[in-house]
Amino acid sequence: NAGVTQTPKFRVLKTGQSMTLLCAQDMNHEYMYWYRQDPGMGLRLIHYSVGEGTTAKGEVPDGYNVSRLKKQNFLLGLESAAPSQTSVYFCASSTGLATTYEQYFGPGTRLTVT
Amino acid sequence: GQSLEQPSEVTAVEGAIVQINCTYQTSGFYGLSWYQQHDGGAPTFLSYNALDGLEETGRFSSFLSRSDSYGYLLLQELQMKDSASYFCAPGRDDKIIFGKGTRLHILP
Numbered sequence: 001n002a003g004v005t006q007t008p009k010f011r012v013l014k015t016g017q018s019m020t021l022l023c024a025q026d027m028n029h030e031y032m033y034w035y036r037q038d039p040g041m042g043l044r045l046i047h048y049s050v051g052e053g054t055t056a057k058g059e060v061p062d063g064y065n066v067s068r069l070k071k072q073n074f075l076l077g078l079e080s081a082a083p084s085q086t087s088v089y090f091c092a093s094s095t096g097l098a099t100t101y102e103q104y105f106g107p108g109t110r111l112t113v114t
Numbered sequence: 115g116q117s118l119e120q121p122s123e124v125t126a127v128e129g130a131i132v133q134i135n136c137t138y139q140t141s142g143f144y145g146l147s148w149y150q151q152h153d154g155g156a157p158t159f160l161s162y163n164a165l166d167g168l169e170e171t172g173r174f175s176s177f178l179s180r181s182d183s184y185g186y187l188l189l190q191e192l193q194m195k196d197s198a199s200y201f202c203a204p205g206r207d208d209k210i211i212f213g214k215g216t217r218l219h220i221l222p
């Protein structure tokens with residue numbers, strides 16, 4: 001039981017390049033989330049999904065796209081990277097039950113855009 | 115609108131008790147979660163309060179007052195490993211909102 005895994009762990013991009021971050025969970029969770037964390041800013045929700053085939057915008061969705069083709073995977077895409085997207089990206093998953101808001105986080109992806 | 119306030123930093127002595135307060139204004143509020151994050155690590159879930167009152171989990175307790183839109187995290191018998199950032203996170207709809215977090219410094 002690996003929990004939530006993220007690929008890659010580190011990446012350096014040049015401005016204008018594209019990339020996809022992969023999040024995978026083996027807990028059969030319905031809900032998955034992508035956050036970014038910048039120094040002193042806490043975690044900000046980019047996009048989320050409440051089930052396979054669904055996606056929704058979070059607080060800071062501009063410049064990102066997502067897909068949830070399989071229940072266990074949630075992909076975050078950057079079409080044209082910008083220096084402002086330098087950040088640590090965390091993926092999380094949860095059961096989606098309102099009785100608990102416990103989210104399980106992956107280890108993070110550290111992205112630098114030069 | 116939405117607002118979330120918690121102190122940016124708190125300092126306490128090893129073995130002591132510390133309380134981290136959180137006030138929120140969240141439409142569609144469901145409950146209040148707390149997360150811990152060590153430097154370089156991922157956030158980890160600590161507790162969740164859906165109802166008013168105190169929830170206790172070992173050395174950690176969390177309190178919620180829905181009428182006051184207020185909660186706190188209480189850490190007892192502080193250990194050096196408790197040095198971390200702590201986030202209060204009100205839940206609404208299908209997601210939770212993270213604050214900027216409180217950095218807890220522990221002195222030996």
